[in-house]
Amino acid sequence: MTTNVMMAAAQRTLSKTRVIVFALKAGGTAKTSSCTSLAAILGERGYRVLVIDLDPQCNSSQVLGYSKFRPGQLGITEVIKEEIALSEAVVPARYLVGEIDPQNPDADEPWDEIPNVYIIPGNSAHKEIDDAERLLNDPAYADTYWIRDGLAAMDGQWDVVLIDCPATYGRATVTAFVALDKTVDGEVLPPVLCTYKEAGAVVKLEQKLAEIRELRKYVVKGIQPQMKRVLVCAAPNASYGTAEHRKTLGEIQEEYAEILLPLVHWSGEVPKIYRDECPVPIFAPNSMPAGEYRKVATALGFTPLAA
Numbered sequence: 001m002t003t004n005v006m007m008a009a010a011q012r013t014l015s016k017t018r019v020i021v022f023a024l025k026a027g028g029t030a031k032t033s034s035c036t037s038l039a040a041i042l043g044e045r046g047y048r049v050l051v052i053d054l055d056p057q058c059n060s061s062q063v064l065g066y067s068k069f070r071p072g073q074l075g076i077t078e079v080i081k082e083e084i085a086l087s088e089a090v091v092p093a094r095y096l097v098g099e100i101d102p103q104n105p106d107a108d109e110p111w112d113e114i115p116n117v118y119i120i121p122g123n124s125a126h127k128e129i130d131d132a133e134r135l136l137n138d139p140a141y142a143d144t145y146w147i148r149d150g151l152a153a154m155d156g157q158w159d160v161v162l163i164d165c166p167a168t169y170g171r172a173t174v175t176a177f178v179a180l181d182k183t184v185d186g187e188v189l190p191p192v193l194c195t196y197k198e199a200g201a202v203v204k205l206e207q208k209l210a211e212i213r214e215l216r217k218y219v220v221k222g223i224q225p226q227m228k229r230v231l232v233c234a235a236p237n238a239s240y241g242t243a244e245h246r247k248t249l250g251e252i253q254e255e256y257a258e259i260l261l262p263l264v265h266w267s268g269e270v271p272k273i274y275r276d277e278c279p280v281p282i283f284a285p286n287s288m289p290a291g292e293y294r295k296v297a298t299a300l301g302f303t304p305l306a307a
Helices: 003-011 031-044 059-063 076-080 129-136 146-152 171-178 196-214 243-255 272-276 288-299
Strands: 018-022 049-053 091-096 111-120 160-164 185-189
Touching: 018 031, 031 049, 031 059, 031 111, 031 160, 031 272, 031 288, 049 059, 059 272, 076 129, 076 146, 129 171, 146 171, 171 196, 196 243
Parallel strands: 018 160, 018 185, 049 111, 049 160
Antiparallel strands: 091 111
């Protein structure tokens, strides 16, 4: 890489795109359902949305139409290996509207595109998808700033970028945190279930973000990931929840009262997103979770854009 190119990369900023990183070191916390639901709602409201699926389980990819890759299709693994730029892996998000023909699984007919929503998907069948941490720690491949620089190269192309992270604070998740420097309108948003374990995980997330902000190598670059709000999912309602759930919800509401987003209550609709390969607001637009995620979108400042 020439000196001029290196200087240009170091000076890249992301000032025209909002970034929301869905992260929490706990599995099954509604990161994917929250990410994909908000993506569909923001697209519906006229925002240009990019989803980045960093989780090796590739759940957001499944919900947004890429449970299987076509031969030759590229995704997040090829970006990590620096075989392609981040922008080259972008594809339109879509949802399943019909049966897939087993004789012609690559046919486009069963799919409709989600307006204004795009994704950088992960291929769950890729032989190296589970080795992302190893690849990211290999000096031959992408460094810590690959998401930050890749998004900066597309600055202004997207109104908002939503990043679905794995349930760890390994190198993949840290690269998402590092994208949140002082030029970015962004935040780390933890979706939290109403259990003692999840509530404790939020405290550990705050500690991890503070640790990153204090590292000198990030301080000099203005890296400032912040947890500005908390999203409670699968909150207990009249027909669901134990005394433990309700107690934990009360504790979360007391601790994070000033930054708590509207609650998303438990619903049997949410688990269907994987079988239906479709976000909740599209297959069940009038359901309780779809309505509550719309309230969350508004609370985040994403009111409908004028036509």
